[in-house]
Amino acid sequence: MMTLRQLRYLAAIAETRHFGRAAALCHVTQPALSMQLQELEHMLGCRLVERRRNAVDLTAEGQEVAQRAAAILAAVADLEDYARREKPPLIGVLRLGIIPSIAPYLLPRALPLLHDRFPQLDLRIRETQTAPLVEELIRGDLDLIVAALPIDRPELETLNAFEDRFLVARQTRAGARADARMEPAALASEHLLLLEEGHCLRDQALSVCGALSSNIHMAFGASSLSTVMHLVANGYGITLLPEMAADMERTDRVELIRFTDPEPVRTIGIAWRRSSSRRSDAAALAKVLLDARA
Amino acid sequence: MMTLRQLRYLAAIAETRHFGRAAALCHVTQPALSMQLQELEHMLGCRLVERRRNAVDLTAEGQEVAQRAAAILAAVADLEDYARREKPPLIGVLRLGIIPSIAPYLLPRALPLLHDRFPQLDLRIRETQTAPLVEELIRGDLDLIVAALPIDRPELETLNAFEDRFLVARQTRAGARADARMEPAALASEHLLLLEEGHCLRDQALSVCGALSSNIHMAFGASSLSTVMHLVANGYGITLLPEMAADMERTDRVELIRFTDPEPVRTIGIAWRRSSSRRSDAAALAKVLLDARA
DNA sequence: AGGCACGATAAGTTTATCTTATCGTCATGA
DNA sequence: TCATGACGATAAGATAAACTTATCGTGCCT
Numbered sequence: 001m002m003t004l005r006q007l008r009y010l011a012a013i014a015e016t017r018h019f020g021r022a023a024a025l026c027h028v029t030q031p032a033l034s035m036q037l038q039e040l041e042h043m044l045g046c047r048l049v050e051r052r053r054n055a056v057d058l059t060a061e062g063q064e065v066a067q068r069a070a071a072i073l074a075a076v077a078d079l080e081d082y083a084r085r086e087k088p089p090l091i092g093v094l095r096l097g098i099i100p101s102i103a104p105y106l107l108p109r110a111l112p113l114l115h116d117r118f119p120q121l122d123l124r125i126r127e128t129q130t131a132p133l134v135e136e137l138i139r140g141d142l143d144l145i146v147a148a149l150p151i152d153r154p155e156l157e158t159l160n161a162f163e164d165r166f167l168v169a170r171q172t173r174a175g176a177r178a179d180a181r182m183e184p185a186a187l188a189s190e191h192l193l194l195l196e197e198g199h200c201l202r203d204q205a206l207s208v209c210g211a212l213s214s215n216i217h218m219a220f221g222a223s224s225l226s227t228v229m230h231l232v233a234n235g236y237g238i239t240l241l242p243e244m245a246a247d248m249e250r251t252d253r254v255e256l257i258r259f260t261d262p263e264p265v266r267t268i269g270i271a272w273r274r275s276s277s278r279r280s281d282a283a284a285l286a287k288v289l290l291d292a293r294a
Numbered sequence: 295m296m297t298l299r300q301l302r303y304l305a306a307i308a309e310t311r312h313f314g315r316a317a318a319l320c321h322v323t324q325p326a327l328s329m330q331l332q333e334l335e336h337m338l339g340c341r342l343v344e345r346r347r348n349a350v351d352l353t354a355e356g357q358e359v360a361q362r363a364a365a366i367l368a369a370v371a372d373l374e375d376y377a378r379r380e381k382p383p384l385i386g387v388l389r390l391g392i393i394p395s396i397a398p399y400l401l402p403r404a405l406p407l408l409h410d411r412f413p414q415l416d417l418r419i420r421e422t423q424t425a426p427l428v429e430e431l432i433r434g435d436l437d438l439i440v441a442a443l444p445i446d447r448p449e450l451e452t453l454n455a456f457e458d459r460f461l462v463a464r465q466t467r468a469g470a471r472a473d474a475r476m477e478p479a480a481l482a483s484e485h486l487l488l489l490e491e492g493h494c495l496r497d498q499a500l501s502v503c504g505a506l507s508s509n510i511h512m513a514f515g516a517s518s519l520s521t522v523m524h525l526v527a528n529g530y531g532i533t534l535l536p537e538m539a540a541d542m543e544r545t546d547r548v549e550l551i552r553f554t555d556p557e558p559v560r561t562i563g564i565a566w567r568r569s570s571s572r573r574s575d576a577a578a579l580a581k582v583l584l585d586a587r588a
Numbered sequence: 589a590g591g592c593a594c595g596a597t598a599a600g601t602t603t604a605t606c607t608t609a610t611c612g613t614c615a616t617g618a
Numbered sequence: 619t620c621a622t623g624a625c626g627a628t629a630a631g632a633t634a635a636a637c638t639t640a641t642c643g644t645g646c647c648t
Contacts, residue, residue, distance in 0.1 A: 005636085028636090028638090029637070029638060029639080031637080031638075032637050032638075033634080035637090036636080053644080053645055053646080054645085054646080057644085187636070214627070
């Protein structure tokens, strides 16, 4: 088997035309270099270096081999450079999962930003609920997922991107002040409309209203926030709306009311396999999401 | 230091996506491959392979590195192929020395043949007497020399190409038969004209007439055969003419007479440094010279 | 003739690399 | 649910590769 070491020694000889100086160049003793070169010649089945009384020269084959060796060593050096260099994030294929209560509100602003800042990124987006996203991520079918944290899986790491307030959405009522705040307890008498099972938003809303759960009348789960908001607009009940959806879901027939402090929030973040090397991609993406939200 | 071995192992993993099978592919055990791969990752400072529960995959960096590794390994394989392949002779630069009593007669026929059969040959010709040719050959300033053999130097090897008869050249005499032969002893009464000191041809001619040397009247040495032949044509004496020069030097005023058997000859051959790898070039050139003489 | 420069060779040591054995974790299946 | 098998990591000891120091042989130079 040929070794890079042998090629390095040959290159040194090509450069110095002297065994001793070549050895010094390689930080080994002359016999070590002599023997490796002999081994190389024996392996290739031809003499590469002509040892003469006064001088050392490459044979015709030696010159060609040394030239190829130099090219190989350069390629090796390039490889090392490449691997050791801080690699810019978000380059190449990125399979990104994102949940339905984020995607339609954040992506329209985030995608142009991403494309702008990371033109070499080749994004493959998958939208579904948290549980399947996590499974696909762990299985290796996704590289990153954007979802509500925490996600507690030992094989995953996560990074918080930003917090997203919950607002109360209810049918517009005459005489309501625009800057009014509402206590969670005030929801006790309302009919709470939620997304269908499996959406983390449903669980989070229930959690916000946890203390009052016995008082809440739950509607059958809807499959999209947009549907829920139509129900709300028509007086079927109230719902908790993530603030990031406010712009898109706002209508005259619904008023959006902030909670009193401390306002309940959901934490939006990014998760990736601990064993993957996507931390820097996640960090870069988190920044883009934060900027997109502003 | 990165090693080719590590690159080979990485390539095997890229191919199999499985440590055990990759190890089998490399004819080593799995721990050996695992450790070399870890060493490579540690050296490059980034993870190349993602070890997951069920599967193994290359990271983004791993894919790039594996691609470069494959290119490097291919270049190494090409180098080995190149070096091990029987290399066609007479390619590239060849610094050829040739003596003056051969060059003008053989080269006009040999050069077109050479160019025809070995178009990639880049020939650098030097013409001088044997002694300086041998010195330059040994010093490494020439690759091959064409001269009269034997040349006895321990650092040189030689190959006979062909033999070249000596003819007697004398002023044309009335009544001479065209197919007459001559005994060397018949030269005893003649005035022998020779090249100047240093030409091997001079020594060879003297050697042919060695037994009669006391009887021979020697002219001052001329510097070319052509000059000698002019002297012969004008009746200043006779000379020994190598047969290969006969065509070119023949005139009506000179007759060329063969010796009786065994005809004296000089041996034309090729010499090269034992330490160089020019044997195959020498062999190929010898064949061309032989063909050129025909 | 003696000293020096240079690459080859020999012997012994150090370093790399490999093998065998084993662990820990996860997935599978009765 | 517990046993089993697959897989990569790790540990310890063995083997092989590579190196160092010392020395040789040869040619060159003063």
